[in-house]
Amino acid sequence: MTIFCHVIIILEMVTINFYTLNFCSTPKLRPVALWTSFALFTAALVGGMICLLSSLPSYGNGNGLFVLFGFIYLLPCYFIYDQPLKYTFTVMCSAWIYTMLAFSLAVRVATFLPQTDFSLTILIIQTVFYALTLRLFLRFIKSQFLYILQNVTDKTLSSLLRLSFFWFISCVLLNYVFVTKDQALLELILVVIIGAIILRSYRVFHDLVCADKDAEQLRRQNRTDPLTGLKNRISFYEDAQALIDQGRPFSLIFIDLDRFKTINDRYGHSAGDRYLAGFARAARRVSAGMGEAYRISGDEFILLCSLEQTERLRGRLERSPISLGKGEPEFLGFSFGIASYPENGQHLDGLIVLADRKMYVHKSRLSQVKGR
Incomplete structure (x- = not known):
């Protein structure tokens, strides 16, 4: 039962991540071939991942380290989608933040409940969370995030990639620190990463303010007669x-x-x-x-x-x-x-x-x- 719950938990996360990636991307393959390739790769990856992780003493405690195997999806995505790898990685990290937060929240809530079957409890809570929030998440992706991706410059995309990656790693480390005791080094690393994210966020806002200022100056120039200084x-x-x-x-x-x-x-x-x-x-x-x-x-x-x-x-x-x-x-x-x-x-x-x-x-x- 525990292995089955772990598989369903992972498949829920992977399916949402892949759907988000596919929605924001330009595939080279037809839908049938695309989803077939995804299903076969996922089956092989999840099977090998569970075999590897189940041999570790910390397996099943909700540390969430299995999500790091998600980076392996960059390999098939390179051949499946007609876009720069940086673009694909940005979308993946952004989707992973949502699914990792859902998993981490499920683990936190499960610790307050009777420990009859920890994995099943996590699965139920995670599924309920998706049922309540997935529509809002997809609406955000379709109405705002996709617009950002379609209009972002290469420089800003790099900033978004770094920011999304650091947020994702922070979610993973934060969940791991909560689950695992006496991890002073990881706590220190997490503090440093969060500090870097805060600094990077302010830099991004600085760039946005500069861009807004330049846009407003250009707008004034386009609406002002250069000879007389009057509005045009x-x-x-x-x-x-x-x-x-x-x-x-x-x-x-x-x-x-x-x-x-x-x-x-x-x-x-x-x-x-x-x-x-x-x-x-x-x-x-x-x-x-x-x-x-x-x-x-x-x-x-x-x-x-x-x-x-x-x-x-x-x-x-x-x-x-x-x-x-x-x-x-x-x-x-x-x-x-x-x-x-x-x-x-x-x-x-x-x-x-x-x-x-x-x-x-x-x-x-x-x-x-x-x-x-």
């Missing part, structure tokens, strides 16, 4: 669409610089760039406290503000003198058009088209006035 077209669409999604009324003021082409033709493109940057500074100053300024493209800008601030911002825009600085070309003015959500439309593209159309009407009127 991408940022405008994100910000305006967010207001629409939240149902918050707003207005956009579409601005086009008058006769900008003459600045480039007469003074050169460098002067034209300074001209744009100068207007951007003025637009930021005018909209401060009331809205946000964006450079959409070329000499086109948009001011985004709440509906309540529309007239106030419009008045400030029309009254504020714009000076580009000493030695720079004279500012030739601008034209603008205003469209409001939801009064003038429910969709952002439609609002932009309307504001652009109104801007051209305004530009036409200004040309007629200047023509007189």
Whole structure:
């Protein structure tokens, strides 16, 4: 009965580990051939393992050293799966942590119960634990762990491998120390390993923070116009669409610089760039406290503000003198058009088209006035 319980305990752990590995991996074989190979290898390994361990005096006391034979599975996995061995080892260690914790918990609980059949008690407790937690574990594997594996860099995968391996070894040693008395050396090794895991965990978090910081900096760069420092077209669409999604009324003021082409033709493109940057500074100053300024493209800008601030911002825009600085070309003015959500439309593209159309009407009127 004891040998039978040991076999079932091991098969439960091995089956869960292999299912997890297979789910996260790219097999070279068809499912029938894959599971047949796994079953034959497992039968040979478990049989040889029990024959070897049963000759030891500590066999059957729940020390869990049999799990170390799991590393032998790396050999067939190298031929079964089309992926780097490092990837396979990472998945194996991560799955083993779960099954080793289940076994260790079963051993701990079994020591508090009447010792009629220690192995059978461990098997029952372990099976109940899997029945209660396996669905959650597999959900974690499918929704989070697999995503990590599919998007991790090679450097981060190496860190994850080391961390998973050390956690697994810690689980094995911790269970062994609990079962075996007077193991001062193993306790010392376990403390050192846990200390290394803690240090490595903080290093991993440091790498994650650095990656988040770099990603945020890249995000700001991708959403900022490099010439003027204003938010760009991408940022405008994100910000305006967010207001629409939240149902918050707003207005956009579409601005086009008058006769900008003459600045480039007469003074050169460098002067034209300074001209744009100068207007951007003025637009930021005018909209401060009331809205946000964006450079959409070329000499086109948009001011985004709440509906309540529309007239106030419009008045400030029309009254504020714009000076580009000493030695720079004279500012030739601008034209603008205003469209409001939801009064003038429910969709952002439609609002932009309307504001652009109104801007051209305004530009036409200004040309007629200047023509007189």
